[in-house]
Amino acid sequence: MSATRAALPPKQQLVDTGRPVDRRRGSTLLRHLAVVLVVGLLLVGVSYAVEPFRNFQLATVAAYLCATAGLTVLTGLNGQLSLGHGALMATGAYTVALCQNAFADRGMTGGWLLPLSLGAAIVSTVAVGAVVGVAAARLRGPYLAGVTLAVAIVVPALAVTFDGVFNGEQGLSVPVEPPPMALGPYFPYERWQLWLTGAATLLALLLLANLIRSRYGRTFRAVRDDEVAARLAGIHVARTQVLAFVVSAATAGLGGALLAVLAQSVSPGAFSLTLSLFLLMAVVIGGLGRLTGALWGAVLLVALPDLTHSATEMLTLSPAVAQRLEGNLPLAIFGLTLIVVMIAAPGGIQGLLSRLGRRLRARRS
């Protein structure tokens, strides 16, 4: 009896090896494509509606979103804590700077150069991420956090030590070409920046969203929840962890590269340990393990310093006090919020929102 069942498995099981087939909601890829398309169109609309400075801020949100989305996949879905994502962003940023400078020195121009530099940034960060990831796959909990913390501290030291290449504390400038002439002579530069970073980030998010819903995403979660059970189920734990780290590193590198393109410069000061902590903070406050949570986190990273800046401007303070407050108040608020969120609402903003949504739906039905 059992032998025949083994020889003739039901047909459905044979089909169901890859993506989960959810007939009610259609293909995952198509659904994600539709969301990306709608958001992209919305962004183009918004880029015409708001002033240039807001465009620049939105572009910064998009760049941060790349990095936070990658980190939330690593920490939230795979359970690996990284304090070194600032360093990975620096890798991407410096690669873009070196590539763009090399192109500019040789007098090369063209719209395809920037995507090429971004690609190089991703490749170099993947290489660094693979090295760190192989080490990380053997480490657990606080050990992993300690190693990645050391990675975050090493970056400024490296930039200063090899100042022939990285130009020390001063950093490098990143030459970026103006928007293509086809868009008209008066096309605002900030809008072009938003289009550029928005497109890159949406592409990265599309890939991440599909990865999360795929077999790989499920193995990520399985390894996070119980390594032994995952191994018994035939999952190669170390390989899965390295893969998660590499994917996360690639998006962090892209995020760093986009930030460098936006700021048109890179310096070690921009990629300090505080940036790594900020990224972690952002994904935890937004809601660990969800891409929408990463979005809230990225928005907070840009909005909070801006809000505290306007708040300190409203108070009449002496310049010295105002200067101290301005740099540190966002940090203090971030730290405090993080502690409160971890103790009171571990799901973060997105967790609260989904709970609210469920309650509303329950009341309606």
Place this chain on the structure above:
Amino acid sequence: MDRFVFLTIDGLSRGAVYAAFALALVLIWRAARVVNFAQGAMAVAAAYVAYTVSAATGSYWLGFAVALVAGLLLGALVDRVVMRHVDHTSHLNPVIVALGLVLLIQAVLGMVYGNEFRPAEAPFSRSALTVGGVAVLSPYDLFVFATIGVVVSGLAWMFARTPVGLRMRAAAFAPEVSRLLGVNVGGMLTLGWALASGVGALAAMLVIPTELGLHPHAMDLVFVSAFTAAVVGGLDSPPGAVVGGLVVGLLLSYVSGYAGSDLTPLAVLVLLLAVLLVRPGGLFAPVTARRV
């Protein structure tokens, strides 16, 4: 040769401080299974309190004593107000909360004192005494060795010989049983945090005058070095932490003396990775299976 002797002494002196700081990490790890990533920031906060008191009264020693008390209180406060309420089912949570504390403490210090280096005075001369034409020890190095020696042996005596030490070990080893036997497990945990934070504050008071000065981020690299020291010795082993501290101190001293001080963070990372990949439990750990 002179240079080698100088670097060795300097490394041992720095290593003694790392040893104390690593010991503080080990204390909390053994008591609560938490690596206190906020320890550097907490120690700097205590050092700032000492700075304020010293500046107001003009007495270094009063500030020194106040720093230790502030460290003890801060440790107890962090445990009671924050860490006690964190969900410890995932090992990520305490680490993330500690990092939140780092941001919060450093930001508050920056708001009150400003983000610039302040000169920190040393109670003894830092110029080395010469023995037979070779610069050997400075009075300050002697002070560091003596203080750390007293603290380490005091802690060892407390854990091994006193009823409180026994209760603390019992509470960490078997919390449920100890509670049934009448040990105040929560109180012991708070005491552990307070002691560790006090030792951390002491280490900060000793190391800051030898570096650039007082700054909210003054202990960042010291923390990473001390964490490395604790890992080298095995997070569970207090003697290991002391040996690890001395090893890391010597290594960093040689690297910065012979290869350049900018390379010390890289040396720490390489050492940390090497130890973790070759002997993840530290040099002094017995072989154990990972618990499932």
